Amino acid sequence: MQKKINKKDAFSLIEALVAISILMIGILSAFILVIRTLANTPHVQSRLIAANLAQEGVELVRQIRDTNFVQSKKFREGLVNGEYQIDSNERELIKFDKENFLKFDDSSKLYSYSSGNKHPYFFQRKIVISDFEGKTNVFKVNVVLTWCVKRNETQCLQNPTYTLNVEDHLYNYYKVAE
Numbered sequence: 001m002q003k004k005i006n007k008k009d010a011f012s013l014i015e016a017l018v019a020i021s022i023l024m025i026g027i028l029s030a031f032i033l034v035i036r037t038l039a040n041t042p043h044v045q046s047r048l049i050a051a052n053l054a055q056e057g058v059e060l061v062r063q064i065r066d067t068n069f070v071q072s073k074k075f076r077e078g079l080v081n082g083e084y085q086i087d088s089n090e091r092e093l094i095k096f097d098k099e100n101f102l103k104f105d106d107s108s109k110l111y112s113y114s115s116g117n118k119h120p121y122f123f124q125r126k127i128v129i130s131d132f133e134g135k136t137n138v139f140k141v142n143v144v145l146t147w148c149v150k151r152n153e154t155q156c157l158q159n160p161t162y163t164l165n166v167e168d169h170l171y172n173y174y175k176v177a178e
Contacts, residue, residue: 057143
């Protein structure tokens with residue numbers, strides 16, 4: 001006796017193949033998303049560090065200005081127009097050196113020019129101080145941060161991968177003698 005093939009049985013096989021195909025597409029999409037997220041993690045991490053280093057540069061210049069207020073000095077004493085770098089340890093502006101990269105100190109967890117190991121992103125922080133529209137009671141601070149991801153020091157000097165420019169205006173709000 002022959003068994004008659006039911007059309008419903010064949011239809012169930014097709015449904016199962018379609019369901020497996022949709023499931024595979026979903027799993028592959030999620031897998032690709034995870035891979036791309038992991039690949040972008042160093043870039044996101046470097047941008048976050050760069051934003052914080054740029055903000056730190058502005059804050060260190062602001063600290064010099066505020067110290068001038070407290071010590072009753074001219075508010076721009078030590079803050080003349082030019083290109084500088086500043087060390088978080090020394091808190092003193094020094095002439096910008098293009099060959100100098102920030103180092104990361106594992107013990108203090110700070111970036112500085114004076115101590116620590118070279119960071120794999122090769123951060124450079126240039127602080128540009130200039131007059132603001134000829135006014136005497138305000139000056140402009142630009143912090144230009146450049147860095148590279150997955151390159152060596154020489155390549156980064158010649159052609160940095162990323163640049164971040166932060167600008168702030170610092171005022172003589174105590175009207176201390178200019």
